[in-house]
Amino acid sequence: MSGPLSAAHTPGERITVSAAGVELLTYVYRPDPEAFESRKPYVHPLRTLSGRTVTGYRPHDHRWHKGLQMTASHLSGQNFWGGNSYVHGKGYLPIPERIGRMRHDRFEPLSCDGRRVGIGEHLTWIENGGREWARERRTLTVHSVDTAAGSWALDWTIALTNIHDEPLRFGSPTTAGRTGAGYTGLHWRGPRDFAGGDVLGPDGTGGAGEEGAAAMMGTQGRWLAFTGVHDEVDARSTLVFAHSPRNADASHPSHWFVRSRPVPTVAFSWAFFEEFALPPGEAFSYRYRIVVADGELDRDAVEGHLKDW
DSSP: OOOOOOEEEEETTTTEETTEEEEEEEEEOOOOSGGGGOOOOOOEBBTTTOOBBBOOBSSSTOOTBBSEEOOEEEEETBBBSSSEEETTTEEEEOOOBOOOOOEEEEOOOOOOOSEEEEEEEEEEEEOSSEEEEEEEEEEEEEEEEHHHHHHHEEEEEEEEOOOOSSOOEEEEEETTTTOOOOOOOOEEEEEEEEEEGEEEEETSSSEEEHHHHHTTTTTSSSEEEEEESSSSSSOEEEEEEOOGGGGGGSSSEEEEEESSSSSEEEEEEESSSSSEEOOOOOOEEEEEEEEEEOEEEEEEEHHHHHHTO
């Protein structure tokens, strides 16, 4: 059974998408007040059809973690992730002059037919000194609301073009020398009560808690599911992070960055182990799907949600 989707735009601030009386997501694009957190749009809160929040916002351990957002932790010496920057041999340091930002330029006309909501956005990636380095076209599509199954889906695409006069070099703390810290790309931060959540992969890998997350860290796979337990209510929720089959032909292969403790987090890392360069005038694109579901999903249930993907 499908529930009708609606969207409300507060100009200059946010777009909220709702179904079945629940605000499923809020896409915030107004500039953040803190430049050190890398100003950029983000989704928070993200909710299940039961209204349970499945994103965290500015947690005390990483203030720059804001729900679901596109990031680039190491990009030609700049930090589009936010917060302290990793420097090999010195650890994490506060280096404000490295913090870049993503400027919202404009939206395309919002589309909503009751079954799908489409948000098309144009952004510019700007390094700390004010030089424009890249243009991005981003789309978010909310669809497949199923009130009987308690699930819905979000497709997120990025198409990024280098407008700099030099190659843009994408990396991560691991490419800079820190083992097992290959985070970058589209990043989800879970709520604090999801710490210790379980992780599942398509071949049965993963498992309970941090051991399950460690088994998936740095691996490749079509999808990864993260199930957490909510405080206050006797309930679980699952998020499925999935690559489009087209991503197999992308400019650089992706790996999973995933932790369960102390920080519940998943990233589609496009530069986990190795840097890659995007030459001037060239572009890359990725497409992802995130399924948000009430309850715990097993492998068959996940595959069912992705059968048309």
